[in-house]
Amino acid sequence: MSQGQTGAEQRLVTPGMAVGPSTGKRAGSGIIATEDTFIATQLGWLRELNNTVSIDPINAAYMPRSGDLVVGIVAEVRNNLWFMNINGSFQGLLPMSLAPWKVEFGAARQHMDVGDVVLARVQEVDECHNVVLTMKGVGLRRLNQGTVESIPVQHIDRVRGANNERLQRLRDATDCRIMVGENGRVWIDGSADGVSLARHALHAVSKEAHSKDMDEILNEIENKKKGDA
Amino acid sequence: MGGYGDVQLLRDDGTRLDGRKVDEMRPVTIEAGVLPAADGSAMITHGLNVAVAAVYGPMEAHPRKIQRQDRAVIDVRYNMAPFSTSDRIRPGFNRRSREISKVTADALESVVLVERYPRSKIRVEIEILAAEAGTRCVGITAAAVALADAGIPMRDMIVGVASGKVEDTVVLDLDKAEDNYGQADLPVGILPNTGEIAFLQMDGDLSPDEYNLAMEYNFKAAKEIHEIMVDALQRRYQGGEA
Amino acid sequence: MVELVPALLRQELARLAEDDQRLDGRGRWESREVSLETDCLYNAEGSAKVVIGGTVVYAGVKFELRTPWPDRPTQGSLMCGAELRPVAGRKYEPGPPSPQSIELGRVVDRGIRESGCIDMESLCIVPGEKVWGVMIDIHVLSDQGNIFDACGLAAIAALRTAVVPAERFDVGEDHKLQVNGTPIMASFTRVGGRFVLDASEQEELGGDERIHITLGDEGHLHSLQKGLKGVFTPAEFAEIFDVAQQRCVELRNLVSKVEGN
Numbered sequence: 001m002s003q004g005q006t007g008a009e010q011r012l013v014t015p016g017m018a019v020g021p022s023t024g025k026r027a028g029s030g031i032i033a034t035e036d037t038f039i040a041t042q043l044g045w046l047r048e049l050n051n052t053v054s055i056d057p058i059n060a061a062y063m064p065r066s067g068d069l070v071v072g073i074v075a076e077v078r079n080n081l082w083f084m085n086i087n088g089s090f091q092g093l094l095p096m097s098l099a100p101w102k103v104e105f106g107a108a109r110q111h112m113d114v115g116d117v118v119l120a121r122v123q124e125v126d127e128c129h130n131v132v133l134t135m136k137g138v139g140l141r142r143l144n145q146g147t148v149e150s151i152p153v154q155h156i157d158r159v160r161g162a163n164n165e166r167l168q169r170l171r172d173a174t175d176c177r178i179m180v181g182e183n184g185r186v187w188i189d190g191s192a193d194g195v196s197l198a199r200h201a202l203h204a205v206s207k208e209a210h211s212k213d214m215d216e217i218l219n220e221i222e223n224k225k226k227g228d229a
Numbered sequence: 230m231g232g233y234g235d236v237q238l239l240r241d242d243g244t245r246l247d248g249r250k251v252d253e254m255r256p257v258t259i260e261a262g263v264l265p266a267a268d269g270s271a272m273i274t275h276g277l278n279v280a281v282a283a284v285y286g287p288m289e290a291h292p293r294k295i296q297r298q299d300r301a302v303i304d305v306r307y308n309m310a311p312f313s314t315s316d317r318i319r320p321g322f323n324r325r326s327r328e329i330s331k332v333t334a335d336a337l338e339s340v341v342l343v344e345r346y347p348r349s350k351i352r353v354e355i356e357i358l359a360a361e362a363g364t365r366c367v368g369i370t371a372a373a374v375a376l377a378d379a380g381i382p383m384r385d386m387i388v389g390v391a392s393g394k395v396e397d398t399v400v401l402d403l404d405k406a407e408d409n410y411g412q413a414d415l416p417v418g419i420l421p422n423t424g425e426i427a428f429l430q431m432d433g434d435l436s437p438d439e440y441n442l443a444m445e446y447n448f449k450a451a452k453e454i455h456e457i458m459v460d461a462l463q464r465r466y467q468g469g470e471a
Numbered sequence: 472m473v474e475l476v477p478a479l480l481r482q483e484l485a486r487l488a489e490d491d492q493r494l495d496g497r498g499r500w501e502s503r504e505v506s507l508e509t510d511c512l513y514n515a516e517g518s519a520k521v522v523i524g525g526t527v528v529y530a531g532v533k534f535e536l537r538t539p540w541p542d543r544p545t546q547g548s549l550m551c552g553a554e555l556r557p558v559a560g561r562k563y564e565p566g567p568p569s570p571q572s573i574e575l576g577r578v579v580d581r582g583i584r585e586s587g588c589i590d591m592e593s594l595c596i597v598p599g600e601k602v603w604g605v606m607i608d609i610h611v612l613s614d615q616g617n618i619f620d621a622c623g624l625a626a627i628a629a630l631r632t633a634v635v636p637a638e639r640f641d642v643g644e645d646h647k648l649q650v651n652g653t654p655i656m657a658s659f660t661r662v663g664g665r666f667v668l669d670a671s672e673q674e675e676l677g678g679d680e681r682i683h684i685t686l687g688d689e690g691h692l693h694s695l696q697k698g699l700k701g702v703f704t705p706a707e708f709a710e711i712f713d714v715a716q717q718r719c720v721e722l723r724n725l726v727s728k729v730e731g732n
Contacts, residue, residue: 017386057378147483264613265525277513312531354558
């Protein structure tokens with residue numbers, strides 16, 4: 001997802017729009033083929049890469065995939081499991097067997113209660129959209145401090161940049177620990193000023209995704225930091 | 230359709246009371262993304278009609294009994310604000326709004342790729358703020374733009390338009406007087422790219438030839454409105470580009 | 472639907488409050504931008520649209536002819552209702568009016584009614600037989616926080632621009648509805664332990680009780696309401712009351728400016 005980065009020559013298409021002949025090309029995400037023509041099914045930027053035509057959607061709901069790192073919020077606690085809001089259509093289920101602690105039946109609430117925020121991974125998604133989460137794994141834990149911001153899922157790659165380079169710059173410039181969940185939730189922890197700057201940068205990305213590059217915002221923060229030093 | 234007694238709806242020169250030609254629609258403006266709380270939204274003005282549509286979801290369908298294992302359901306609520314008509318409407322659902330909600334949902338389910346979201350629901354809220362004939366069509370158009378704005382995949386957009394008959398003449402896009410005193414009304418939902426029809430109602434009296442002409446007008450108008458819909462979506466996301 | 476409040480949100484709001492900061496960078500008594508438009512709906516005899524940040528609200532005024540109450544033969548009536556329909560946000564569900572929407576409508580109603588800006592006697596056409604019933608309906612289309620102020624502002628602006636449709640009812644000539652005053656509501660929410668003006672959606676989600684103050688042209692109190700769980704001290708009220716005075720003057724000026732155009 002690199003929309004907006006190459007500028008105005010990209011074409012913004014709407015559902016139903018014919019976007020070119022299908023001969024010799026593959027239909028990627030957001031594209032369906034009818035006879036000899038590709039049809040767009042989503043509002044977004046048209047992209048052609050390696051002979052595959054696809055759409056980078058402008059708005060998209062989070063669709064969990066196995067292996068995704070997500071920031072979840074405990075929505076419901078049962079005797080032996082937790083239901084988590086993961087910003088998707090369906091809640092994710094964390095069984096006590098996949099919790100990072102040894103949990104006695106009936107004691108789930110002692111470890112995590114409604115409203116608690118966690119870093120978890122999607123263990124599996126079945127064809128009926130049931131999501132099972134795990135908290136067994138390096139770094140997966142309950143988040144006791146810091147704050148959570150939301151960004152549109154289609155902007156996650158912009159925030160990260162190639163090889164997480166932008167994300168690292170944001171971490172360095174703000175002196176914050178930052179984790180970007182695939183579900184559009186970003187956990188930030190650091191000094192009050194650092195968190196404010198990071199929050200400001202993330203808001204700006206969400207708002208100005210197609211007019212202002214995140215690099216500019218990073219430059220501003222970095223220059224300000226240099227100026228203050 | 231009401232009686233067509235002594236009200237004159239066409240002038241001697243063949244134009245309509247508001248100056249339009251028989252195959253001319255009222256002016257239409259659309260803006261996408263007007264309701265920040267929604268996942269997608271649109272506002273439309275069509276003549277003196279004003280309507281908004283908001284889309285929420287896809288989300289888990291509940292109560293469970295409405296869930297479909299193989300696809301999403303589209304939960305449409307068409308509602309007229311109390312101040313949208315000449316006489317105030319008491320808040321709440323009535324038979325008319327229930328029927329319109331149902332056939333609008335049927336139409337939208339024909340274009341949305343509902344099989345992508347099993348057990349889910351997509352909420353579509355259509356609110357008529359000012360009504361001047363043709364609100365169900367205006368609602369469908371707004372809903373389609375709001376769905377696209379929300380990033381919901383669809384195989385085509387859908388455009389709501391209506392033609393009808395006044396004084397034995399087929400006219401495009403009835404206004405309030407024409408709706409009240411005309412002889413027929415033919416509202417449809419047209420898929421602008423495929424040319425298919427996903428929404429159809431009619432009441433009154435039309436000959437087969439009149440039906441064909443009314444449909445021809447509807448297709449012509451759908452093309453014009455579709456351009457305005459596309460422009461609204463592109464303006465929202467390209468407008469800010471430096 | 473009960474909204475989920477992340478524990479970290481309350482924690483962060485408390486931390487920001489200590490530094491006298493807010494989630495969106497505003498000052499404690501700073502409002503988001505408020506925009507007001509009137510006469511925007513055909514069929515409503517008076518109408519207004521208010522946008523505060525991401526909150527969008529419409530109000531429309533309708534009139535009906537009715538028989539006066541026997542004990543008040545020369546008085547018309549005023550009714551103000553608010554609808555919080557599912558269009559307004561993910562958390563709103565269809566069904567009969569919720570306690571929240573009834574509270575909202577009644578708080579706005581009291582502010583307008585008790586300010587006396589509508590002289591009920593002026594709504595009389597034939598004593599004992601015919602009076603005007605004025606109905607203000609408020610429609611919340613997008614809730615991103617502080618719908619109370621948006622609804623209060625939309626309601627009074629719609630009233631102040633309303634035209635009595637006497638011709639349509641065959642009881643004389645159309646004329647402007649007589650409105651003597653501009654009652655304005657200012658709302659405060661406890662966020663991170665202290666009150667702020669014009670709370671955002673996130674602040675309301677992670678905040679506590681709210682206080683609504685409606686003031687008339689002379690700065691007199693006409694309606695007060697404390698909502699949601701929580702308690703406050705007289706000193707806290709004194710502080711927000713001063714802010715409310717300023718806020719109400721600002722919004723009243725906005726109404727006059729829009730009316731003047």
